[in-house]
């Protein structure tokens with residue numbers, strides 16, 4: 001089996017035709033990897049912009065590419081896609097999170113009207129694979145590529161935020177964490193509608209405690225010291241897009257704040273719980289008792 005890690009760079013461009021911003025892709029960078037984790041091919045192309053009339057200054061600073069360079073590029077989106085499809089062949093496509101895949105879908109839909117990436121047969125979200133292997137990442141926080149490299153003590157060098165350099169860095173992370181049997185569970189068949197329903201489903205954190213999907217019977221906490229089921233001492237407050245309440249252990253009297261993220265995902269509602277140790281209360285920090293008066297949910 002071979003794998004292709006793809007990274008894209010894009011520029012938010014306003015489309016008069018669609019009356020909205022499109023993430024117009026201007027660079028493809030990819031590496032092809034064999035089963036022994038060797039790079040056996042590289043792919044890098046710039047794409048002539050059609051929608052955008054200038055480069056977002058932030059993107060220009062990040063990538064160091066000028067709009068004039070892009071205007072002189074050999075490929076338009078369609079020809080870049082055809083070349084990339086040839087490069088991919090029957091390899092498993094990988095991207096760092098599904099946002100690159102969604103950008104690809106958006107561009108394809110804009111330029112060709114197609115709603116499927118038919119050149120791709122199998123896909124793996126490398127970010128969720130690496131999060132799984134490292135035991136990090138949560139409902140509220142996703143693992144960035146450079147953060148992943150740092151956790152693995154991989155030096156970050158070269159032009160970051162250029163597509164090929166990011167694909168090469170992703171390869172180093174992938175190589176460090178490669179385990180065939182685990183990876184197989186992350187490879188998805190992309191030839192059915194289910195894959196696209198899941199891909200385009202917008203996961204979101206629920207921040208309204210009255211939402212009927214927020215099942216409070218699941219928002220209990222067991223004592224981190226002795227394991228006893230704790231007693232809730234305050235009402236739920238919205239904090240950093242999560243719910244927080246104060247708890248006390250009936251056995252050892254330990255007090256802590258319980259924090260719950262409630263995320264609506266394609267698969268269903270996911271509850272992620274964290275325990276926040278109380279800070280000593282000081283003059284500067286009078287608010288850490290989670291009083292109900294500063295509730296943000298009413």
Ligand SMILES: [Zn+2]
Nearest residue numbers: 223226249252
């Ligand atoms: Zn306890």
